[in-house]
Amino acid sequence: MLRLNKEEVHFLVTADMKKEVADFLEVVDAKTAPILECIKENRVERICFIGCGSSSAAGSTAKYLADKYTTLAVNAYTGWEFIDSMPVCGNKNMLAVFISQSGTTEEIVEGLRKAKKQGIMTVGVCDQREDNPLGMEADYVVDYHAEAMWECQLAALYTLIARIALERGESTEVMEKILSDMKLLPEVLGYHIEHFEEKALEMTKPLRNLKGFYTVSASSMVPLAYKEGVITGMEFLWSHGAVIQAGEFRHGPLEIVESGVPFLFLLPTDSSRAITQRALQFVERWKGTAIVLDYADFAMGLHADLAPFVMFVPLEWFCYYFSVVRDHNPDDRRYYGVVEY
Numbered sequence: 001m002l003r004l005n006k007e008e009v010h011f012l013v014t015a016d017m018k019k020e021v022a023d024f025l026e027v028v029d030a031k032t033a034p035i036l037e038c039i040k041e042n043r044v045e046r047i048c049f050i051g052c053g054s055s056s057a058a059g060s061t062a063k064y065l066a067d068k069y070t071t072l073a074v075n076a077y078t079g080w081e082f083i084d085s086m087p088v089c090g091n092k093n094m095l096a097v098f099i100s101q102s103g104t105t106e107e108i109v110e111g112l113r114k115a116k117k118q119g120i121m122t123v124g125v126c127d128q129r130e131d132n133p134l135g136m137e138a139d140y141v142v143d144y145h146a147e148a149m150w151e152c153q154l155a156a157l158y159t160l161i162a163r164i165a166l167e168r169g170e171s172t173e174v175m176e177k178i179l180s181d182m183k184l185l186p187e188v189l190g191y192h193i194e195h196f197e198e199k200a201l202e203m204t205k206p207l208r209n210l211k212g213f214y215t216v217s218a219s220s221m222v223p224l225a226y227k228e229g230v231i232t233g234m235e236f237l238w239s240h241g242a243v244i245q246a247g248e249f250r251h252g253p254l255e256i257v258e259s260g261v262p263f264l265f266l267l268p269t270d271s272s273r274a275i276t277q278r279a280l281q282f283v284e285r286w287k288g289t290a291i292v293l294d295y296a297d298f299a300m301g302l303h304a305d306l307a308p309f310v311m312f313v314p315l316e317w318f319c320y321y322f323s324v325v326r327d328h329n330p331d332d333r334r335y336y337g338v339v340e341y
């Protein structure tokens with residue numbers, strides 16, 4: 001097992017997460033208010049979320065929430081997808097929300113400039129508003145000043161969607177509940193940051209010979225499954241990864257189930273729990289390797305659709321120790337930012 005000084009590993013942003021999220025939640029309403037005004041003024045009916053890597057998974061989670069609870073037309077794009085296929089009819093009554101920690105990612109900057117040229121209203125959700133093209137050029141900016149990009153990006157996007165829904169009089173009860181439960185996030189995240197580390201180490205020790213795992217989930221956690229099971233798995237852990245929608249498990253994935261083939265299940269607590277459990281039970285019955293992280297064990301009473309915020313912490317610990325027990329430093333890169341792409 002690799003000996004690493006946790007404090008020096010950039011991959012792990014958990015240490016300051018609780019405070020960063022608490023600080024941002026204090027100001028997120030003020031930071032999103034001008035965007036809500038713009039939406040009202042321009043009668044915006046269509047929203048595009050655009051991001052790359054982890055930031056694209058945040059956009060897909062926002063699309064999930066908006067699709068489920070509002071009548072808005074919403075799409076989530078990766079950076080190049082947006083550049084190549086952006087809606088040609090969009091103008092002021094369309095909002096393009098660009099999500100990027102750095103605000104400098106090539107295709108985010110290019111997409112932003114292309115959207116602006118077409119007259120689409122643009123929003124940047126990023127760490128800082130200075131020293132990066134997204135923060136400086138977007139029409140509206142929500143800057144969160146944090147390393148905990150996943151949590152803060154989601155906090156910005158959930159707030160935006162919930163406030164739009166309330167303004168439209170759609171799903172008001174659920175939206176109020178989500179907004180009030182979000183205030184409890186720092187405590188819940190802090191608890192899991194403190195309490196899940198040892199468990200993650202124990203869980204991953206027997207997995208040290210694995211080359212990777214398939215991540216299975218449903219509903220609001222599918223983008224998180226992609227973020228952790230594919231992006232984190234490949235970029236940080238140099239392991240093999242793929243995402244399987246629990247409801248699709250029967251249509252292909254089930255045929256590879258056997259001893260030594262690992263599936264990581266992220267169990268939701270909403271109505272998709274049943275179909276996810278069905279896949280899990282199948283893997284257990286046919287002696288596949290099932291690793292389970294159940295939102296019911298972590299939710300601490302929070303709404304089912306806050307699972308992407310909460311489950312990130314146990315997953316982060318799990319991925320960190322999966323890397324460490326496999327003797328890999330998650331900060332190592334051999335290609336990204338090292339060689340020409």
Ligand SMILES: N[C@@H]1[C@@H](O)[C@H](O)[C@@H](COP(=O)(O)O)O[C@@H]1O
Nearest residue numbers: 052053054055100101102103105
């Ligand atoms: N290796 C990084 C990823 O870790 C990151 O998720 C992505 C988006 O970065 P940003 O959010 O700064 O646009 O860029 C690269 O692919």
